[in-house]
Amino acid sequence: MFLGSECLLFGGLISTYMLYKGRVNAGPQPDQIFDIPFTSVSSFVLLMSSLTMVLAVSAAQRKDERNMNLWLVITALLGATFVGGQVYEFTAFYREGLGFTTSLFGSSFYTLTGFHGVHVSVGIIMLMALVGMNRNKRIPGDRAEVVELVGLYWHFVDIVWIIIFTLVYLIPS
Amino acid sequence: MAIIERSITSTEVFSVATPSTSLGALKRPVASTGWKSWLFTVDHKKLGIMYSAAALFFFIVGGLEAVLIRLQLAAPNGKILNADLYNQMFTMHATTMVFLFVMPMAAGLANYFIPLQIGARDVAFPRINAFSFWAFLFGGIFLNLSWFLGGAADGGWFMYAPNSGPIFSPSHGIDFWALGLQITGIASLAGAVNLITTVLNMRAPGMSLMRMPIFTWMQLVVQFLLLFAVPVITVALFLLSFQRNFGATFFDVSAGADPLLWQHLFWIFGHPEVYILILPSFGVISEVLPVFSRKPLFGYPFVVFSGAAIGFVGWGVWAHHMFASGLGPVSVAVFSISTMAIAVPTGVKIVNWTMTIWGGKLEFTVAMKFAVGLIVLFTIGGLSGVTHSVAPSDTQQTDTYYIVAHFHYVLFGGAVLGIFSGFYYWWPKVFGKMLNEKLGSWNFWFMVIGMNLTFGPMHILGLQGQPRRMYVWTEARAGEGFFNLGMWNMVASIGSFILGIGVLMFLVNIVYTHKSKKIAISPLDPWDARTLEWMTDSPPKEHNFDVIPQVSHLDEFFHRKYETDSSTHSVKQVHSAEEVMAELNAHPDEHIHMPSRSYWPILLALSLPVIAYGLIYNRMLMAVGAAMTLLTMFGWSMEPSTSPDDDFDPPAPGEGGGHTKELSPLG
Numbered sequence: 018m019f020l021g022s023e024c025l026l027f028g029g030l031i032s033t034y035m036l037y038k039g040r041v042n043a044g045p046q047p048d049q050i051f052d053i054p055f056t057s058v059s060s061f062v063l064l065m066s067s068l069t070m071v072l073a074v075s076a077a078q079r080k081d082e083r084n085m086n087l088w089l090v091i092t093a094l095l096g097a098t099f100v101g102g103q104v105y106e107f108t109a110f111y112r113e114g115l116g117f118t119t120s121l122f123g124s125s126f127y128t129l130t131g132f133h134g135v136h137v138s139v140g141i142i143m144l145m146a147l148v149g150m151n152r153n154k155r156i157p158g159d160r161a162e163v164v165e166l167v168g169l170y171w172h173f174v175d176i177v178w179i180i181i182f183t184l185v186y187l188i189p190s
Numbered sequence: 191m192a193i194i195e196r197s198i199t200s201t202e203v204f205s206v207a208t209p210s211t212s213l214g215a216l217k218r219p220v221a222s223t224g225w226k227s228w229l230f231t232v233d234h235k236k237l238g239i240m241y242s243a244a245a246l247f248f249f250i251v252g253g254l255e256a257v258l259i260r261l262q263l264a265a266p267n268g269k270i271l272n273a274d275l276y277n278q279m280f281t282m283h284a285t286t287m288v289f290l291f292v293m294p295m296a297a298g299l300a301n302y303f304i305p306l307q308i309g310a311r312d313v314a315f316p317r318i319n320a321f322s323f324w325a326f327l328f329g330g331i332f333l334n335l336s337w338f339l340g341g342a343a344d345g346g347w348f349m350y351a352p353n354s355g356p357i358f359s360p361s362h363g364i365d366f367w368a369l370g371l372q373i374t375g376i377a378s379l380a381g382a383v384n385l386i387t388t389v390l391n392m393r394a395p396g397m398s399l400m401r402m403p404i405f406t407w408m409q410l411v412v413q414f415l416l417l418f419a420v421p422v423i424t425v426a427l428f429l430l431s432f433q434r435n436f437g438a439t440f441f442d443v444s445a446g447a448d449p450l451l452w453q454h455l456f457w458i459f460g461h462p463e464v465y466i467l468i469l470p471s472f473g474v475i476s477e478v479l480p481v482f483s484r485k486p487l488f489g490y491p492f493v494v495f496s497g498a499a500i501g502f503v504g505w506g507v508w509a510h511h512m513f514a515s516g517l518g519p520v521s522v523a524v525f526s527i528s529t530m531a532i533a534v535p536t537g538v539k540i541v542n543w544t545m546t547i548w549g550g551k552l553e554f555t556v557a558m559k560f561a562v563g564l565i566v567l568f569t570i571g572g573l574s575g576v577t578h579s580v581a582p583s584d585t586q587q588t589d590t591y592y593i594v595a596h597f598h599y600v601l602f603g604g605a606v607l608g609i610f611s612g613f614y615y616w617w618p619k620v621f622g623k624m625l626n627e628k629l630g631s632w633n634f635w636f637m638v639i640g641m642n643l644t645f646g647p648m649h650i651l652g653l654q655g656q657p658r659r660m661y662v663w664t665e666a667r668a669g670e671g672f673f674n675l676g677m678w679n680m681v682a683s684i685g686s687f688i689l690g691i692g693v694l695m696f697l698v699n700i701v702y703t704h705k706s707k708k709i710a711i712s713p714l715d716p717w718d719a720r721t722l723e724w725m726t727d728s729p730p731k732e733h734n735f736d737v738i739p740q741v742s743h744l745d746e747f748f749h750r751k752y753e754t755d756s757s758t759h760s761v762k763q764v765h766s767a768e769e770v771m772a773e774l775n776a777h778p779d780e781h782i783h784m785p786s787r788s789y790w791p792i793l794l795a796l797s798l799p800v801i802a803y804g805l806i807y808n809r810m811l812m813a814v815g816a817a818m819t820l821l822t823m824f825g826w827s828m829e830p831s832t833s834p835d836d837d838f839d840p841p842a843p844g845e846g847g848g849h850t851k852e853l854s855p856l857g
Contacts, residue, residue, distance in 0.1 A: 121440070124440060146827055
């Protein structure tokens with residue numbers, strides 16, 4: 018349900034971006050600065066993390082705690098790699114002259130991808146919290162259910178990225 | 191998410207090893223009386239009362255703002271407020287009434303009565319519930335702090351660009367506005383998730399969706415609307431904040447942006463919002479009318495489905511707020527038609543209510559008067575609303591007092607009267623004492639006459655072309671004779687005072703009811719009501735029901751009291767409410783574990799305005815707030831929602847009626 022609401026949040030952000038993409042008056046254009054191969058790699062990393070998340074959930078359902086922890090940590094690491102890539106990408110863009118206030122494209126690009134980055138980071142925190150809670154045997158109630166909920170969130174964030182990646186990076190303006 | 195309930199409120203022992211203890215030594219709060227029990231409570235009833243009390247407070251604040259506006263406009267060239275202050279006044283009046291009165295008041299009623307009406311012992315996520323309330327309260331306070339910190343928001347409640355930009359609004363008012371609403375938005379969102387889950391998962395056995403009381407149904411629709419509408423305004427507010435605080439240019443025409451984007455985002459939220467405001471009141475009077483007509487609600491499924499239809503169609507009409515912005519003929523035509531279409535389910539409801547009272551044994555208690563008042567006044571407002579759906583006529587009326595008249599008829603005549611109807615109907619349930627009916631009658635008539643005098647003339651003012659949001663009007667252009675602006679402005683201002691006296695009488699009534707020794711405890715079932723919330727004590731125990739009833743009918747309580755004689759088709763009472771209760775509670779549940787109190791919700795909610803304040807004044811403070819959020823979230827997730835079972839030991843509720851007995855804390 019919360020995810021349904023998130024859909025509209027990103028819906029709003031994406032429409033803002035789409036509306037403003039074509040209206041670039043100043044600063045670098047999208048196709049001048051995007052480094053598609055680099056972003057493709059980091060997108061691939063994020064997609065792989067969905068796979069590891071599935072493995073973590075299935076381990077949780079089998080009550081296989083060791084593997085569950087392992088896969089959770091790997092998922093978090095992959096997510097962190099993605100966020101790291103995004104930070105690198107932002108700094109690179111910034112050096113090439115696209116600041117947050119440079120143009121409408123800049124504002125909406127950073128807002129959209131930034132919000133996504135924050136969501137991934139929140140996801141990482143939740144994953145780490147799961148690992149921590151599991152260590153201390155403090156997940157209340159049905160453990161698999163909690164892991165599954167975090168998993169749902171994680172997959173959602175990934176799917177959103179697929180949409181953003183397609184719309185923002187791949188479709189030429 | 192398991193909701194486990196307990197009967198004894200103060201017996202938990204916190205284990206020393208809980209992380210909450212190590213993170214700043216926060217043990218579980220245990221007080222079950224006094225101010226601490228309110229501050230850290232997760233009980234939906236206490237939260238509901240606090241929601242309503244806070245909303246009532248903001249209602250008075252917003253009302254005072256309205257009276258100031260009317261004083262300014264009573265005579266030509268008003269001197270009471272200057273232009274700037276006037277702008278702040280109407281912006282904050284609208285914002286307060288919409289976001290800080292009607293919405294939280296509806297949330298308060300929902301909080302209190304949804305679990306009772308569906309036979310649950312609490313909501314699905316009691317701590318999130320507490321968090322929602324505190325986030326709303328802190329957001330509301332934060333919003334109003336701007337009065338003291340350089341001036342409040344002044345761009346009108348829909349805050350169109352470019353008026354919302356730093357050039358036209360250099361004070362921090364709009365920053366406070368955007369962030370305050372962001373916080374109350376979080377509260378609404380959390381509340382929506384919570385209540386939807388509660389309604390869908392925690393109904394009493396046998397209560398199918400179509401046996402659910404209509405108030406719960408309408409609230410369910412409202413929560414879905416909130417769930418999808420709030421994120422849209424969240425985006426809009428974020429964009430606005432980024433523009434004002436970080437120099438982005440989302441609505442800046444000189445940078446090539448389109449200010450219409452804000453209008454679209456705002457109204458995609460804003461139109462569902464008006465149904466968020468009105469549907470709870472529809473729910474209330476759909477409970478009140480059958481009770482005082484001694485008849486079941488006419489066409490229950492129609493009322494349910496028309497409510498749901500309003501919920502759906504409500505998403506397709508937002509652009510009728512923007513007919514004057516040059517959308518193009520096709521969009522205007524489409525939105526015109528969808529706007530006419532949404533009048534249909536609303537009309538269905540009005541027919542249903544009228545048919546409910548048709549031929550009933552009417553009993554005009556104050557609650558009933560307010561409910562009937564709603565039908566009449568809302569219909570007037572609805573009709574003027576239909577005139578807006580005709581685009582050419584709407585273009586004429588845009589930004590005149592005609593619009594103001596329309597939405598006050600639907601919001602005051604609709605939402606507010608419904609809420610007051612609920613007050614008088616449910617007061618004995620919540621506090622065990624009935625509000626005075628005589629004072630209530632005065633309250634009703636003053637409010638209704640006052641509101642008609644205030645908002646009725648605004649139709650004339652608007653059609654004569656007086657624009658809304660102008661801080662003065664001049665005698666020179668006031669017109670002649672019957673249509674003279676002076677006379678009608680004066681009438682409206684006088685009306686607003688009569689209205690104010692009406693509200694004052696309500697407050698007097700509350701004080702009188704609770705101070706006077708003469709007023710006895712109200713009977714168990716004072717109105718001969720129909721739904722589950724009356725099938726327990728007034729006020730209800732902390733765990734609501736000693737036994738969760740098995741539901742087999744719509745209007746279950748009624749069916750337990752009455753039987754239909756199949757030969758004569760007459761209905762006769764076979765049991766009194768006391769007998770029904772006694773039968774139900776013959777074998778009370780034991781070992782009911784209620785969710786435990788917690789510090790975390792209020793702390794987490796407190797961290798939000800800290801971040802917001804930091805965003806405006808000092809980025810360091812923002813980091814402090816963020817750290818606080820993170821820590822409290824961890825503390826929250828590490829704390830089990832219910833104390834472990836052995837914390838309740840010895841649970842022994844003793845004999846059957848001993849559930850409310852309090853034991854001293856053992857730890």
